[in-house]
Amino acid sequence: MTTYPRPDPRKKPTLLHSAYLSTLKRAPSKPLIQLPPTLSERTGPLYGHNPIGETDNDLTRQHPGEPLGERIIVAGRVLDEDGRPIPRTLVELWQCNAAGRYVHKKDSHAAPLDPNFTGAGRASTDDEGNYRFVTIKPGAYPWRNHSNAWRPAHIHFSLFGPCLITRLITQMYFPNDPLMAHDPIFQSIPDERARERLISSFDLDVTEPEWALGYKFDIVLRGRNATPFEEHS
Numbered sequence: 001m002t003t004y005p006r007p008d009p010r011k012k013p014t015l016l017h018s019a020y021l022s023t024l025k026r027a028p029s030k031p032l033i034q035l036p037p038t039l040s041e042r043t044g045p046l047y048g049h050n051p052i053g054e055t056d057n058d059l060t061r062q063h064p065g066e067p068l069g070e071r072i073i074v075a076g077r078v079l080d081e082d083g084r085p086i087p088r089t090l091v092e093l094w095q096c097n098a099a100g101r102y103v104h105k106k107d108s109h110a111a112p113l114d115p116n117f118t119g120a121g122r123a124s125t126d127d128e129g130n131y132r133f134v135t136i137k138p139g140a141y142p143w144r145n146h147s148n149a150w151r152p153a154h155i156h157f158s159l160f161g162p163c164l165i166t167r168l169i170t171q172m173y174f175p176n177d178p179l180m181a182h183d184p185i186f187q188s189i190p191d192e193r194a195r196e197r198l199i200s201s202f203d204l205d206v207t208e209p210e211w212a213l214g215y216k217f218d219i220v221l222r223g224r225n226a227t228p229f230e231e232h233s
C-alpha cells in the first residue's frame, strides 16, 4: 500500500490555532483516519496538458504594459530531504499586486487593481531543481481575522508533484517584515526554525544590476529541514 509520510506536527501549521479564526471552524474535532490513496489518486491527473508559456514565469510580461511596483526576482531550488534536486517539477505561484489587492471577486480591499498584473505564474524546475520567477513585490493587505489584522507580504506557492494528492502548498515571506510577528497564519507553525524556512533571503547573486532585487527561496520537500506546507494533516 502506498502511503505518504506525515511531517513533524511542530513543523507545520497547527490545524486548530485559535488566533487564526478560520481554523476554529475547519479544524477536525475528531482524530484523523488515514485512508489509503486510491489507484486513480496515485496515478493522476498528470501535469502536461498545457505547456508552460514563454511569459508564465514572468508576471511582469503577461499584459501589454508593465505592472506598477517594485520588480523582483524570486529563485531557488526544489530539493528532497537529502539535498538532491527535484528536476522538471511544476512550481506555481499566486500573489496580490503591489498595492495589496488580488484579482479575485472576493477581494474587497480598498486598493487598486493593476490592469497589467494578474498575479499568477508557473515554471518548471530544470535538471538541477532550479526555478525562477520575475514578478512585483506584493503589498501587505488587511484581513478581518481580528482588529487591525494585516498579512505580511507573501507569495503563495504550489508544487504539483507526480499526482494531485502529492500537491504541496506553502507561502513565502520576505526578510525583516515586521508584520510576521503579528500574523496568526505565520505564527501557527510552532517551530521557530520551521517558520524561518518560509522566509526568503535577499541574494545579490539572484539580483540583477540596474534591474531588480533578487530573493532566494529553496523548497525542501521532506526531512528535518522540510519547508512547512499547509495541507498535510
Ligand SMILES: [Fe+2]
Pocket (backbone or CB within 6 Å): 096, 151, 154, 156
Ligand atoms: Fe495571500
